[in-house]
Structure formats: structure tokens, C-alpha cells
Amino acid sequence: MAALKKWRAVAATPVGATALVLLTLVAVTAVLAPILWGEAAETADPSGMLQGPSAEHLLGTDALGRDVLLRVLVATRLSILLALASVAIGIVLGIVLGTAPALLPRWAGRIVVGAVNIAVAFPSLLLALFFAVIFGVGVFGGMLAIGFAMAPSFARFTHTLSAAITGRDYIAAARVAGVSRFRILIRHLLPNIGEPLVINATIAAGGALLAFAGLSYLGLGVQVPAYDWGKLLSEGLNRIYINPAAAIGPTIAVILTGLAFNLLGETAASVLGGRSARVFGIPLRGAAPVPSAHAQVVDDSMVLAVDDLRVTFPSPAGPITPVRGVSFSIGKGEAIGVVGESGSGKSLTALAIAQLIEKPGDVAAARLDFAGTPLLGAPEKSVRALLGSSLAMVFQDPMTSFNPTRRIGWQLAEASVEHQGLSWKQATERAVDRLRSVRVPAAQRRAGQYPHEFSGGMRQRAMIAMGLMNTPKLIIADEPTTALDVTVQRQVLRVLDSVRQGTDAAILLISHDIAVVSQTCDRVLVMYAGRIVEDLPASRLHTEARHPYTRALIDVVPELDTDRAQPLRTIPGRPPAPGAFPAGCAFADRCPLATELCREQDPGLSAERSDHRVACWHPVSDGASSPAAGPVRVEIEEKNR
Structure with a gap:
């Protein structure tokens, strides 16, 4: 019925009507002409050879x-x-x-x-x-x-x-x-x-x-x-x-x-619009169960272990390494937040963990283990089976994260068909159940809709539901609340937290909003210029952060009691380009505490406490404000001089 309405709409336009008329005439002629006039067209008439147009022969006759x-x-x-x-x-x-x-x-x-x-x-x-x-x-x-x-x-x-x-x-x-x-x-x-x-x-x-x-x-x-x-x-x-x-x-x-x-x-x-005519919910064909290719888990409490992770891309001027020496680990049920300015390497780190860095990009690490399996040394088939069943990705833009030509329920069901051997009917029922678990109203009806029929917050919840179609050990959420209003943002974060509490899955939350990370995560990794510059518990972020860059990120976040008559604080300067990292500390040019030592030698992560690491030659003392954050007006005046 819907297709008939579309054809009627097309036929109502001059171009569509002309196309249908011509197509119909050509098709009818192709079908009927050989039947009606096939024999007459082959009948030779020696007495009427090579005649011109006439009432009997409108285009004349041929040599026969x-x-x-x-x-x-x-x-x-x-x-x-x-x-x-x-x-x-x-x-x-x-x-x-x-x-x-x-x-x-x-x-x-x-x-x-x-x-x-x-x-x-x-x-x-x-x-x-x-x-x-x-x-x-x-x-x-x-x-x-x-x-x-x-x-x-x-x-x-x-x-x-x-x-x-x-x-x-x-x-x-x-x-x-x-x-x-x-x-x-x-x-x-x-x-x-x-x-x-x-x-x-x-x-x-x-x-x-x-x-x-x-x-x-x-x-x-x-x-x-x-x-x-x-x-x-x-x-x-x-x-x-x-x-x-x-x-x-x-x-x-x-x-x-x-x-x-x-x-x-x-x-x-x-x-047609290139869309598939397949109706959601109709089983097509079952997929054979995928044999488990997972290695034995060495440490069941350790979900992800990353040591000296590096991501390199070739360029005309030589190799560029935007992620250089990242090391951290995530335990079962733990939520870790990664913060930093744009270009600090947060998303590249996540893509490298998910094995989504395409050639000619190169991923190297002293250790990159997920659920006890070394990702860099294992065969591609076993890695794909492991990540497909145990890793979930929630991307930044939910509109581009879904295939616009497929219904939401179909896309969710695909993961279970691939990895659990379910039929399409069983996978469809599971998809509806997962949509309900992330608080999507009218899940049965919504499963049969296309992504453009969902709001931004609903699409983001559906992305989380897709990750739950299997049994994920780790959920990587890359800027999941970007472009969402505050109310929807809070709902999405609550869904992620409820998923963690209900499934004991670890979460790696990537965000530019340090306030969001501090409220929802157990630990915070602060990245700058492709490296982790501070790693500390989220509960002590505002009181015990030691790196000047971390302090600057905290200080530029406006509070409810901020004096609106004063200009907003910013971090002067810009991060270095990935191909132009300095020999020393990458934050030195923006940090008023920097010395010659900072510009000559790059500090490594040193332990302030057993659960607190910082990479800085001159860490800020506890409770002090960042000397790197300044008002916008001051920065502009300095530039004008």
C-alpha cells in the first residue's frame, strides 16, 4: 500500500508521468508486437519491394x-x-x-x-x-x-x-x-x-x-x-x-x-531510494553458530590491559605518531573516563583497542590484551569473534552510527545472528527486549522503524542496546553525550551506569567534559598530545589533581555561582600538532610553571600514590588553582600586544 502511494506521488509529477507512460509503451510493445505482428513482419512481398511511405506501409517496405x-x-x-x-x-x-x-x-x-x-x-x-x-x-x-x-x-x-x-x-x-x-x-x-x-x-x-x-x-x-x-x-x-x-x-x-x-x-x-524491501521480523535464514575462538582468560578480573600503545600514520614528512606510549588497565565492572582537548588522542586510542585502525595506520604496543587475549598477535578471525561478542562500541554521532537503509531492530539482531547462532526470529525478540532494557518506549514498534524516526537520545540508547545484544565485557563510549541536551545527556549516562551495574561490564567513557567524567567514572585518565599526563581516582579529581593541565581543565569549567560579569577562563595557546611534538613536555609552551628542564626532557608517569600517577616535573600542590587557566580577556590582550 505504501509503495502504491509512492508511485502515485511520482506519477503526479510531469517527469514521473512521462517516464511511466514511455516505459509502459515500450514494455507493452516489447511483449505484444512479436505476438501480433511477428508473422506479418516476416512475410515477403516481391511485388511491393522498396516502396516509400504509404497508407498501407507508413514507413515503406524493405528489399523483400x-x-x-x-x-x-x-x-x-x-x-x-x-x-x-x-x-x-x-x-x-x-x-x-x-x-x-x-x-x-x-x-x-x-x-x-x-x-x-x-x-x-x-x-x-x-x-x-x-x-x-x-x-x-x-x-x-x-x-x-x-x-x-x-x-x-x-x-x-x-x-x-x-x-x-x-x-x-x-x-x-x-x-x-x-x-x-x-x-x-x-x-x-x-x-x-x-x-x-x-x-x-x-x-x-x-x-x-x-x-x-x-x-x-x-x-x-x-x-x-x-x-x-x-x-x-x-x-x-x-x-x-x-x-x-x-x-x-x-x-x-x-x-x-x-x-x-x-x-x-x-x-x-x-x-525506491535504494532501500531494502525486506520487512523487519521475517526470518530470512539462520546462521550457523560461530565456533568460539577465544583464548583462555588468564585473569578474569582484568578486562583490558594496555602498555605502551602507539598509533602511527605515514606522511610525506615522515611517520606521525598521534598516540605515543599510552598505558592503563581496566578491571571488571570498572568505569574509566578519558578526558582531554580535541586532538589529544582519545578516540584514536579507543579505535586502536577495537582494532578499527585501517592501513596504512599502524598499531603497536608492548601489551594489548582484552579478556586475556593478546589482540595484536592473535589471528584476525579469533580477534573478530572475541571483539564481536565481548566488546561494545557507542559512537559519538548516533545518526551516522546506524545504517540508514536498515530498520533498528534488524541492525540489533544482526549481532546475535552472527555470534550466538540465533534465528532471525529469536534475534528479533532479543532486540526488542534489549530496547526495553535501555528504556526505549514502545520497543516492539520502535524496532521496526528506521534510524531517522528516532530522536538523538533514542538513537544513542539504541546504540547501547546494540552493544548489549551479546554479553559485553567492555563498553567503549566515544563522546556518547555530544550534541544532546542536558536532560537527555543525563538519561544516557544513567542508562550506561545501570548497564554497568546489571552486567558488571567495564566502561571506557571518552569525553571532553571533565565534569561528566568525574560524576560517572571511578578513575580519570587525562590525555594531552597523545599521552596520559595524569591518572587518578575520580573522587579526588577536584581536590588532588597535580598536573597543571588537569587543573586548567577543572578551572575552565563554569560553576553555577560563577560571576557572569567576569569573562570565562580559558587555557591560553593551542595543543601541538601531532607531527610537531616538542622534545620535552608537550604542555610546556602553555604552562607558566615550565622551566628549561620541561622543554628539554619529557617527564614520565610517576606514582604520587598507589592509585595516582602524574607526568610533570613541577606538579601543582594539593588544593591550588591552575596557573595555566586565564580569562579570555587576558589572552586577547596578550595577542593584541
């Missing part, structure tokens, strides 16, 4: 006295079938080549991309003639020739669209959930590039129609006694000065049909 108009109408079926078959070959081969870099090893993907780029440089008509010589003349050879000639452009187009999608958060979420590359391609990638592919394919159908007509005109396509519009055009051009109508007839047919295909592309984009 056959009616040209009837032959043009009958040729509609073969011409369209050949064009569609050629496009099908081209788009299937193009999709295979375009998505190959996402499935193959990096070196093999580069070879495929290079070959496609070389093929695209050649004109498609030249490629079609080349392949026609290889595959031979005739209908089958012509279809393969045109399909192979169209494949490079489809491959380039698919590769470009795929590259824009693979960086989205919902692709990363699927990878964290342990979904295989092939299933990510089928379930998440192709549905999201379906709309432009449909448009490109229908537009290409007009080009394929013209190309096949050209091959038949040159004698490389359809062979006698069969005929298509190209063959009829070849026959008509031989006597165009005597009877132009014989050539104009098939020409008009090609133009009108090509126009119909182009308008069909626009209509399909409006009506």
Missing part, C-alpha cells in the same frame, strides 16, 4: 517487400533484452571489481584498482569493438563485448561510492560486532549505494541500446535472420536518399527508449 514499421515494432523486444542483458553483465562485473578492494588483501586491491583505472582511460566504444573481436560476432558476443566495456566505469563508480561509505560509524560498528567483510558488503555497503547504482544503470541502459545498435549496424551484433533496431538502421541507411523513413523509424525508437530509461532512473531514485 516487408513492412518496415512492423519490423521496427517487433524488433523492440530483442533490442531491449540485449540492452538490459548487457547492462546486467556490466553492472555485476563492475560491482565485483569495485568492491574487490574491500574484500581482498591491500596489495591485491591495489592491482584491481590500477587495472580499472587503466581500462577507464580507454573510450568505451573502443573497448566494445576490442571485446567484440575477442568474443566474436553475434548476439552473445555482442552482449559480452558491451557488458565488459561498461564494467570499468561501473567499477570506478562503485569504488568511489564504497569509499565514501566505509568510513561511516555503522560500518565500524558492524566490524566491531564481528560481521564478516562479505556480509558487510551485502548488508551494509550495497544497500547504501543502491540508489546511485540504479540511476547509473538505467542511464547506461540507453547507452547500451545505442552501443548494441552500433555493433549491429557494423555487422558485429545481431545476425540475419534475426534483427534489432541497429540492423534495421543499417538496411535503411542504404537507401536513405530514396526513403528516409526507413532509417528514421529505428532511430526514433532508439531515442524514445533511451529517454524512457533515463527518466526511469530518476523515477527509481525517487520511489
Whole structure:
């Protein structure tokens, strides 16, 4: 019923109405013409050869006295079938080549991309003639020739669209959930590039129609006694000065049909929108249980152990290491907050733990163990199975974290189908139950809705529910409350806390808001310039923080009793760029306590107490305000001088 309403809406527009009318006429002609006039179009009349247009023969007759108009109408079926078959070959081969870099090893993907780029440089008509010589003349050879000639452009187009999608958060979420590359391609990638592919394919159908007509005109396509519009055009051009109508007839047919295909592309984009027609809740097929590939847990109380974690990216000026020497651990049921300015390496640290750093990025660590399994040394399959069942990611932007073409319940159910061997029906019921557990009202109905039908806070709760579809040992929440109002922010944090209390899962909360972290976490890690500069209990953050940067972060947070007549306090200066870290302390240029020692030597994390570490040559004494934070007015005056 909904689809019928969409088609009615399209038909109400001039372009949509024209597309439907032309498409209907072409389709009806292709089906009925061979039945109604097939025999008459083949009947020769020696007494009426090479006649011009008349009331009896509107386009005249050919060299055997056959009616040209009837032959043009009958040729509609073969011409369209050949064009569609050629496009099908081209788009299937193009999709295979375009998505190959996402499935193959990096070196093999580069070879495929290079070959496609070389093929695209050649004109498609030249490629079609080349392949026609290889595959031979005739209908089958012509279809393969045109399909192979169209494949490079489809491959380039698919590769470009795929590259824009693979960086989205919902692709990363699927990878964290342990979904295989092939299933990510089928379930998440192709549905999201379906709309432009449909448009490109229908537009290409007009080009394929013209190309096949050209091959038949040159004698490389359809062979006698069969005929298509190209063959009829070849026959008509031989006597165009005597009877132009014989050539104009098939020409008009090609133009009108090509126009119909182009308008069909626009209509399909409006009506279909690339969305899957699968109805939520209908079991498709069960997935076989994934055999456990987990290593034995060495220490059941230790969920994550990170020692000297480094993330490096190549650049023209040499390797850049935005995360350099991060070390910490998370125990069972513990909540750790990571704070710092933008660019301090918080999110990169989380992505490295979740194994989401793509090549050419490199992740190295003296130790990176999750649930007793070394992530850097274990096989990819076992790591994917472990992370998919025991690690949950809550990304910063819930709108981009969900696949817009899939219903919420389907996306939640996918994780259980992959890792627990549940049927789609069982996984769907579990998805509804998990939505209820994170306080999503009307969970049954909401599970059948798309992400755009959820509010920001509801999407964030659904992301948490997705992480609970299995049994996570660790939940990484990367800026989960950004862009949410204070009320919704509090609700999301309460849900995370209730999940921790109910499942005993550890939480790694990444935030730029030090106040939020201090209120919801057990420990706080303060990061600056890719390193941890202070690690202390959250309960003593405001009273015992020793690093000047930590003190500055605390002091710039406005309080309810802050004098509104005074300018807000800020931290003067900017963090150093990842490729320009100084030899000494990275905070030295912004810290008024810095000395030559700070600028020459980088301090390591030293233990102030058994549960308190700080990396500073001149730590602030207990209870003192940060000397690094100053009012905005002072900073501006200094710049003006």
C-alpha cells in the first residue's frame, strides 16, 4: 500500500508521468508486437519491394517487400533484452571489481584498482569493438563485448561510492560486532549505494541500446535472420536518399527508449531510494553458530590491559605518531573516563583497542590484551569473534552510527545472528527486549522503524542496546553525550551506569567534559598530545589533581555561582600538532610553571600514590588553582600586544 502511494506521488509529477507512460509503451510493445505482428513482419512481398511511405506501409517496405514499421515494432523486444542483458553483465562485473578492494588483501586491491583505472582511460566504444573481436560476432558476443566495456566505469563508480561509505560509524560498528567483510558488503555497503547504482544503470541502459545498435549496424551484433533496431538502421541507411523513413523509424525508437530509461532512473531514485524491501521480523535464514575462538582468560578480573600503545600514520614528512606510549588497565565492572582537548588522542586510542585502525595506520604496543587475549598477535578471525561478542562500541554521532537503509531492530539482531547462532526470529525478540532494557518506549514498534524516526537520545540508547545484544565485557563510549541536551545527556549516562551495574561490564567513557567524567567514572585518565599526563581516582579529581593541565581543565569549567560579569577562563595557546611534538613536555609552551628542564626532557608517569600517577616535573600542590587557566580577556590582550 505504501509503495502504491509512492508511485502515485511520482506519477503526479510531469517527469514521473512521462517516464511511466514511455516505459509502459515500450514494455507493452516489447511483449505484444512479436505476438501480433511477428508473422506479418516476416512475410515477403516481391511485388511491393522498396516502396516509400504509404497508407498501407507508413514507413515503406524493405528489399523483400516487408513492412518496415512492423519490423521496427517487433524488433523492440530483442533490442531491449540485449540492452538490459548487457547492462546486467556490466553492472555485476563492475560491482565485483569495485568492491574487490574491500574484500581482498591491500596489495591485491591495489592491482584491481590500477587495472580499472587503466581500462577507464580507454573510450568505451573502443573497448566494445576490442571485446567484440575477442568474443566474436553475434548476439552473445555482442552482449559480452558491451557488458565488459561498461564494467570499468561501473567499477570506478562503485569504488568511489564504497569509499565514501566505509568510513561511516555503522560500518565500524558492524566490524566491531564481528560481521564478516562479505556480509558487510551485502548488508551494509550495497544497500547504501543502491540508489546511485540504479540511476547509473538505467542511464547506461540507453547507452547500451545505442552501443548494441552500433555493433549491429557494423555487422558485429545481431545476425540475419534475426534483427534489432541497429540492423534495421543499417538496411535503411542504404537507401536513405530514396526513403528516409526507413532509417528514421529505428532511430526514433532508439531515442524514445533511451529517454524512457533515463527518466526511469530518476523515477527509481525517487520511489525506491535504494532501500531494502525486506520487512523487519521475517526470518530470512539462520546462521550457523560461530565456533568460539577465544583464548583462555588468564585473569578474569582484568578486562583490558594496555602498555605502551602507539598509533602511527605515514606522511610525506615522515611517520606521525598521534598516540605515543599510552598505558592503563581496566578491571571488571570498572568505569574509566578519558578526558582531554580535541586532538589529544582519545578516540584514536579507543579505535586502536577495537582494532578499527585501517592501513596504512599502524598499531603497536608492548601489551594489548582484552579478556586475556593478546589482540595484536592473535589471528584476525579469533580477534573478530572475541571483539564481536565481548566488546561494545557507542559512537559519538548516533545518526551516522546506524545504517540508514536498515530498520533498528534488524541492525540489533544482526549481532546475535552472527555470534550466538540465533534465528532471525529469536534475534528479533532479543532486540526488542534489549530496547526495553535501555528504556526505549514502545520497543516492539520502535524496532521496526528506521534510524531517522528516532530522536538523538533514542538513537544513542539504541546504540547501547546494540552493544548489549551479546554479553559485553567492555563498553567503549566515544563522546556518547555530544550534541544532546542536558536532560537527555543525563538519561544516557544513567542508562550506561545501570548497564554497568546489571552486567558488571567495564566502561571506557571518552569525553571532553571533565565534569561528566568525574560524576560517572571511578578513575580519570587525562590525555594531552597523545599521552596520559595524569591518572587518578575520580573522587579526588577536584581536590588532588597535580598536573597543571588537569587543573586548567577543572578551572575552565563554569560553576553555577560563577560571576557572569567576569569573562570565562580559558587555557591560553593551542595543543601541538601531532607531527610537531616538542622534545620535552608537550604542555610546556602553555604552562607558566615550565622551566628549561620541561622543554628539554619529557617527564614520565610517576606514582604520587598507589592509585595516582602524574607526568610533570613541577606538579601543582594539593588544593591550588591552575596557573595555566586565564580569562579570555587576558589572552586577547596578550595577542593584541
